[in-house]
Amino acid sequence: MLKVSKEQKKETRKNARIYFLGFIIFLYLALFFINPKGAHQSLKTSLNLAIKLIPTLLIVLLLMGVMNYFLTPKRISKYLGGDPGLQGWILAATAGIISHGSIFLWYPILGEIKDKGINPGLIAVFLYNRAVKIPLIPLLAYYFGLKFVIVLTIWMVVSSFCLGKIIELIEK
């Protein structure tokens, strides 16, 4: 029963993606009748953007494959074992950074860990650091530069610890 429901949700999401693209194509078609010059200009801009993005996206794909190969959710969840010291916080942040896959895959695993009595601050640190996406760094650097990526990543990791500590205090 649950399996059917999950498949239905997956199908709905797939349809939503296709409807979205269909809607944009419809917009272009409508524009070609209303304002052909504007539509042509938009299409040209979009194609230029797509061509520029292709090499970076290929690197992103390769890095995603490497991450899939080396890291599994089971392996990563071991990092959240619950070392209460500084090491535990660093491990939680590392686990968040190297984790991949849909967040919906992680909620049940994290729920189980939380039920075992693990510090909720560590779970918050893990979730926050999921925002640091190693395979996507080339794309972020393409738009904003490597310096921006490094500074942003450092601040995100630092703020994840502050957030984790606040949650630890509140949830106690």
Next chain:
Amino acid sequence: MKENKTFLSCVYKAFKSFGQFLPILLGIVFLMGLFKAYFSKRLISSIFTGNLIKDTFLGALIGSISTGNPITSYIIAGELQRQGISFFAITSFIVAWVTVGVIQLPAEASFLGKKFAIIRNGLSFIFSILVSIATVLTLLLIR
């Protein structure tokens, strides 16, 4: 040989999951083309006025209610930045997109508890603004 096959299957898996995301990516790329052609810089600057606090808050707010692959947020943010929107707004938008999950909130609450989910998302929203300010100020200092 076996390991090589496993690695290839992982790359294939990445391609497959990327393929599922492709309609959104193409849609966003084409939407950006329309955006550049029909939304003038004047219109954008009437929304993002250049006020540090307001723009950063607005960026975080839009990022919080948006969902999807971070690639989408990078492309939108990158193109908006080229239109002249401040780094403060762009950064808070990117950070909130990936750290605040208004859409995922019910799922997070059901597995991790309502209190945890609300506090975590609320704090993540505040931190998206703080991280944005800290990042841009740091970049200005080390330039």
